[in-house]
Amino acid sequence: MRASKFHLLTTREVPADAEIASHQLMLRAGMIRKLTAGIYTWTPLGWRVLRKVENIVREEMDRAGYLELLMPAVQPAELWRETGRWEDFGGQLLKIRDRAGRDYVFGPTHEEVITDLARNELRSYKQLPITFYQIQTKFRDEIRPRFGVMRAREFLMKDAYSFHIDSASLETTYWEMYEVYSRIFTRAGLSFRAVRADSGAIGGNASHEFHVLADSGEDQIAFSTGSDFAANLELAEAPMPSTPRPAATEQLRLVDTPAAHTIEELVTQFDVPVEKTIKTLIVAAAPGNDSPFVALLVRGDHSLNEFKAVKLGCVARPLRFATEDEIRAAIGAGPGSLGPVNLPVPCVADHSVCIMADFAGGANVENKHYFGINWDRDAALPACADLRNVIEGDDSPDGKGKISLARGIEVGHIFQLGTKYSKALNAVVLGEDGKSHVMPMGCYGIGVSRIVAAAIEQNHDDQGICWPEPLAPFQVAVLPMNARKSHRVREVAEKLYADLLAAGVEVFLDDRDIRPGVMFNDMELIGIPHRVVIGERGIDSGELEYRYRTDAENTTIPLATAAETIIGRLAPR
RNA sequence: CGGGGCGUAGCGCAGCCUGGUAGCGCACCACAAUGGGGUUGUGGGGGUCGGGAGUUCGAAUCUCCCCGCCCCGACCA
Numbered sequence: 001m002r003a004s005k006f007h008l009l010t011t012r013e014v015p016a017d018a019e020i021a022s023h024q025l026m027l028r029a030g031m032i033r034k035l036t037a038g039i040y041t042w043t044p045l046g047w048r049v050l051r052k053v054e055n056i057v058r059e060e061m062d063r064a065g066y067l068e069l070l071m072p073a074v075q076p077a078e079l080w081r082e083t084g085r086w087e088d089f090g091g092q093l094l095k096i097r098d099r100a101g102r103d104y105v106f107g108p109t110h111e112e113v114i115t116d117l118a119r120n121e122l123r124s125y126k127q128l129p130i131t132f133y134q135i136q137t138k139f140r141d142e143i144r145p146r147f148g149v150m151r152a153r154e155f156l157m158k159d160a161y162s163f164h165i166d167s168a169s170l171e172t173t174y175w176e177m178y179e180v181y182s183r184i185f186t187r188a189g190l191s192f193r194a195v196r197a198d199s200g201a202i203g204g205n206a207s208h209e210f211h212v213l214a215d216s217g218e219d220q221i222a223f224s225t226g227s228d229f230a231a232n233l234e235l236a237e238a239p240m241p242s243t244p245r246p247a248a249t250e251q252l253r254l255v256d257t258p259a260a261h262t263i264e265e266l267v268t269q270f271d272v273p274v275e276k277t278i279k280t281l282i283v284a285a286a287p288g289n290d291s292p293f294v295a296l297l298v299r300g301d302h303s304l305n306e307f308k309a310v311k312l313g314c315v316a317r318p319l320r321f322a323t324e325d326e327i328r329a330a331i332g333a334g335p336g337s338l339g340p341v342n343l344p345v346p347c348v349a350d351h352s353v354c355i356m357a358d359f360a361g362g363a364n365v366e367n368k369h370y371f372g373i374n375w376d377r378d379a380a381l382p383a384c385a386d387l388r389n390v391i392e393g394d395d396s397p398d399g400k401g402k403i404s405l406a407r408g409i410e411v412g413h414i415f416q417l418g419t420k421y422s423k424a425l426n427a428v429v430l431g432e433d434g435k436s437h438v439m440p441m442g443c444y445g446i447g448v449s450r451i452v453a454a455a456i457e458q459n460h461d462d463q464g465i466c467w468p469e470p471l472a473p474f475q476v477a478v479l480p481m482n483a484r485k486s487h488r489v490r491e492v493a494e495k496l497y498a499d500l501l502a503a504g505v506e507v508f509l510d511d512r513d514i515r516p517g518v519m520f521n522d523m524e525l526i527g528i529p530h531r532v533v534i535g536e537r538g539i540d541s542g543e544l545e546y547r548y549r550t551d552a553e554n555t556t557i558p559l560a561t562a563a564e565t566i567i568g569r570l571a572p573r
Numbered sequence: 574c575g576g577g578g579c580g581u582a583g584c585g586c587a588g589c590c591u592g593g594u595a596g597c598g599c600a601c602c603a604c605a606a607u608g609g610g611g612u613u614g615u616g617g618g619g620g621u622c623g624g625g626a627g628u629u630c631g632a633a634u635c636u637c638c639c640c641g642c643c644c645c646g647a648c649c650a
Contacts, residue, residue, distance in 0.1 A: 037642065263650075519609095537609085
């Protein structure tokens, strides 16, 4: 490609609303342009990258024997009513109506459509297992789209669905898909981790998320430094305390604490170790409980894990914190003075709280705290459960190594669905036993457009994007210096360009009549991995300058064998 | 959805308080110089000031309504 025939849209300035590196760089490099909130045009440059990702995904899915198809983006409401998701899916579901007044959705996902296909087309266990996939534009009406294509409303997704005669077959395909996903992200040159994830209300089956590691990631993941344990923070179990509760050594003391309404204030004003304080959180109880509220206790330096709290059963789903008025009415003291002693509300404590002794907490009297609290003596030991988020340095739940926390960008999710959709839509086949079987299903997604942004988050510097070679829009940039005045430079550049093209290399020849500095900056911004500079000086000495995008310095390659030398340095495809 | 903020040239912004000829930088076009890290000079093109209504002799500026966009959003006791 010649720069003069391409459409480069690089800019020096960044639109004010771009917050993270990938969003800024995609705009500055001219890969995307916003049409409206959460909806983007992919420019020729951005599209080349998106297609690279798409092709890697497609090749690996095909290699695994999965069958590509293409389903409609617009789907009849009727199907969604059959599975109940017309109501249940929530505000992210974009509903549309045609001229006859019939309702449709713009597909945010395709379980309904694929299951409808399966119930019409699959008859026998002999046709199973089978896995279909598509790469297609989805629409989810996000409450708050942000970060460019990272959390867009319209986005490109690969979604796959597998059908099985039994759950053992589903499990086999699931783990196969796990390996396929790992290959895809490895091929794309990304640093990633598969983590155990929430399998949701659908059932206790396995689910894994694939996260690209990046500090700007929206998800927190916990992993072990000593094993391959990795889980979404909301799911990571805190280790059971291994030490017994120490004996009480202090007397219970009621202290005036008018200026201490947070753990931090308590710790600094009264010189008490934060591990000897507890937080008392009042949340709404599940319907049918004796009390309208439940108190949850976690250590002062820990935070409540809402996901675990809701799993208790006695807590309302979704989790709702009591308002200050509700707390005063139920307990007689406001937030900031709450604690387990004389607490008129049922109570559940985190495991780490249950082994505390001589600790501090609110007195349930305004502006007072108790110090030297001990279970049994001062308050009944409450029910104990895992309620907190794991923290850096916790023992790994599998007993091997310590927990470390990192941020990740979710780019893939694999899921053993079970029969939720096949049952609702009556997708059955005859088994070997001559009986009808509801097919267990798996579903497997990859955020294709999000991978582009995630790759940039992971691979950029002050100058711009540093593409992993398999994703780069072009592999090689050929930059002639002052070509207008030097026919030798022009000739060498044109020859190298032609040779590389002939060898099937994606090469970008910057034949614009611009200053070298502008050229260098543009090429670094858009992140082309290999760069060759052609100038009079080099031609005289029989050498060309070469630089890999992440190299600090130029090196030289012989002019006579330039094309072969560069080709030898390209990453294998 | 609730709270806050912003809409002025393709992008980034000033002007608004205190009403009176719509500006700056980048980008774009032309010419010239320059020619290895966003060079320089001269000249130019480009605006329903988000939309509508109102107040006024006069509205980007004041008032009201609408639209769009951005940010934040339990609690961390």
